[in-house]
Amino acid sequence: MNHIKAVLFDLDNTILDRTRTFDRFTNLFIQNYFQNMESTQDIFNRIIELDQDGYKDTLIQHGKINQLGIRDDFDLIIVSEEAGIKKPDPGIFNMALEKLQLEPKECIFVGDHPVNDIEGAAKAGMETIWIQVNQPWRDEITAKPLHSIRKVGELLEIL
Numbered sequence: 001m002n003h004i005k006a007v008l009f010d011l012d013n014t015i016l017d018r019t020r021t022f023d024r025f026t027n028l029f030i031q032n033y034f035q036n037m038e039s040t041q042d043i044f045n046r047i048i049e050l051d052q053d054g055y056k057d058t059l060i061q062h063g064k065i066n067q068l069g070i071r072d073d074f075d076l077i078i079v080s081e082e083a084g085i086k087k088p089d090p091g092i093f094n095m096a097l098e099k100l101q102l103e104p105k106e107c108i109f110v111g112d113h114p115v116n117d118i119e120g121a122a123k124a125g126m127e128t129i130w131i132q133v134n135q136p137w138r139d140e141i142t143a144k145p146l147h148s149i150r151k152v153g154e155l156l157e158i159l
């Protein structure tokens, strides 16, 4: 795989193990922004609910990235709510390619969602790696990931 110059990652359920880190993040978020409120349980519940609905607030997405302490580990971070375009629209993958000054064939995209990540990246011309978490594969998807893995750590053996 030495033609690969960049590995692009989805965040939720790919880099971020949501079940383990999201509660912790939400608690810190509330401490930082809502510390003067008497009861924060409602806010906590609402944040969890919104996140599970797929609602992604820019502040929450950046908060998660900071919480993970990974901001400096990446050359580029795109938050779709800021970009005004979201996966699986190939436009967001093209935006990343443009910013990185790379061709699709020089990149590999790693994500958990068959449509948003695998099909979206494939439509933008990238090879993909599917991380199987809790999104089932769908028969209508024609994209074929190069590999299917269960944990991000398995990438070390592949790349």
Ligand SMILES: [Mg+2]
Residues within 6 Å of the ligand: 010, 011, 012, 013, 014, 111, 112, 113
């Ligand atoms: Mg995901």
